[in-house]
Amino acid sequence: xxxxxxxxxxxxxxxxxxxPIARSHIEQAEVVFSLMANGFxxxxxxxxxxxxxxxxxxxxxxxxxxxxxxxxxxAILTEVRAGKKVVAAFYGHPGVFACISHRxxxxxxxxxxxxxxxxxxxxxxxxxxxxxxxxxxxxxxxFETSQFMFYKRNIDNSAFLILxxxxxxxxxxxxxxxxxxxxxxxxxxxxxxxxxxxxQVILYQAKGIAIDTMRADxxxxxxxxxAELFMHTTLVIPPSEKMQPNDKVLALLADxxxxxxxxxxxxxxSLV
Amino acid sequence: MNKVIQVxxxxxxxxxxxxxxxxxxxxxxxxxxxxQQQAITEKNADKLAETIADLPKIISYSQVLPTEDDQQxxxxxxxxxxxxxxxxxxxx
Ligand SMILES: C[S@@+](CC[C@H](N)C(=O)[O-])C[C@H]1O[C@@H](n2cnc3c(N)ncnc32)[C@H](O)[C@@H]1O
Numbered sequence: 001x002x003x004x005x006x007x008x009x010x011x012x013x014x015x016x017x018x019x020p021i022a023r024s025h026i027e028q029a030e031v032v033f034s035l036m037a038n039g040f041x042x043x044x045x046x047x048x049x050x051x052x053x054x055x056x057x058x059x060x061x062x063x064x065x066x067x068x069x070x071x072x073x074x075a076i077l078t079e080v081r082a083g084k085k086v087v088a089a090f091y092g093h094p095g096v097f098a099c100i101s102h103r104x105x106x107x108x109x110x111x112x113x114x115x116x117x118x119x120x121x122x123x124x125x126x127x128x129x130x131x132x133x134x135x136x137x138x139x140x141x142x143f144e145t146s147q148f149m150f151y152k153r154n155i156d157n158s159a160f161l162i163l164x165x166x167x168x169x170x171x172x173x174x175x176x177x178x179x180x181x182x183x184x185x186x187x188x189x190x191x192x193x194x195x196x197x198x199x200q201v202i203l204y205q206a207k208g209i210a211i212d213t214m215r216a217d218x219x220x221x222x223x224x225x226x227a228e229l230f231m232h233t234t235l236v237i238p239p240s241e242k243m244q245p246n247d248k249v250l251a252l253l254a255d256x257x258x259x260x261x262x263x264x265x266x267x268x269x270s271l272v
Numbered sequence: 273m274n275k276v277i278q279v280x281x282x283x284x285x286x287x288x289x290x291x292x293x294x295x296x297x298x299x300x301x302x303x304x305x306x307x308q309q310q311a312i313t314e315k316n317a318d319k320l321a322e323t324i325a326d327l328p329k330i331i332s333y334s335q336v337l338p339t340e341d342d343q344q345x346x347x348x349x350x351x352x353x354x355x356x357x358x359x360x361x362x363x364x
Binding site for chain 2 (some may be wrong): 044045059147149177212231
């Protein structure tokens with residue numbers, strides 16, 4: 001029998017977010033690989049299948065994460081190649097700020113092995129609900145924090161800016177579990193080019209289990225340097241400026257409107 | 273399933289338990305220890321974790337790199353420094 005891979009998301013809050021199809025895939029799999037955000041969730045998953053294998057042991061401080069991720073992909077694909085029905089279960093959404101599932105599916109497809117992804121509720125989804133943010137109101141951009149620092153980006157301070165993995169800000173070694181004050185200072189200095197130092201930003205943490213308290217700490221941007229950041233902290237930067245009308249585009253659109261009105265008002269002739 | 277995990281799952285899936293009184297009644301009938309009941313009432317996840325002997329350890333959360341290319345996805349063998357240098361050379 002040929003093997004297969006399904007990457008599923010289990011959501012952020014244990015039990016509350018898992019979709020029926022994700023649960024069913026887990027229950028019917030022969031091997032389940034897991035990357036959960038807390039021990040409770042890992043234990044919860046263990047009860048859904050007889051063969052649950054945590055990918056956590058691949059992590060090691062000081063080890064390049066690229067190697068870690070490739071090793072995880074290989075562990076998953078080895079079982080698929082062996083003809084097993086494999087599920088890789090990730091907390092949140094398996095494909096949101098998460099390269100392992102994308103890499104595994106891509107590689108499986110190259111080898112002509114069936115591989116698909118089922119979405120999950122991500123930290124992003126929780127953030128919109130918990131903080132009352134509608135990304136459609138002003139627009140919203142998301143970046144991995146170090147990527148945001150390493151590359152020149154066009155920052156739009158009239159939209160929300162969400163920075164993921166902020167606890168790893170500026171880590172060029174890809175081997176740290178957290179970075180310190182000096183690295184964060186660089187991030188803050190970069191942000192200060194676009195925002196005032198007293199601009200209010202939010203340190204956000206969604207509930208991992210039902211008894212957790214959601215964190216939405218509002219601090220000044222300059223306070224980020226000494227703030228308590230965890231691996232699951234997301235930095236939310238609300239807009240500091242109003243959206244500026246694009247007069248050129250608005251004028252072009254007004255011209256089209258006028259032409260359309262003229263055309264619609266023209267007497268209609270029909271052939272008899 | 274471990275009883276405490278079952279309780280956490282029920283708490284997260286049953287809207288009836290949003291009500292505090294319902295929650296208290298539920299906890300007293302749940303087959304968990306007094307210590308676990310207390311930890312849940314106090315919303316103390318660390319204390320609750322201590323009551324489960326074989327709770328798996330979470331080492332990291334990260335699942336994404338700041339920069340990625342196809343080459344990297346195949347670079348299992350090369351040393352950390354080599355891959356970082358290559359990444360940085362391609363990024364700047
Ligand atoms: C590698 S990404 C994984 C995201 C995950 N795939 C998802 O869909 O939510 C890890 C980052 O997600 C964010 N994150 C994870 N758990 C979170 C939580 N409980 N609350 C807020 N943000 C969280 C943090 O920015 C963290 O550094």
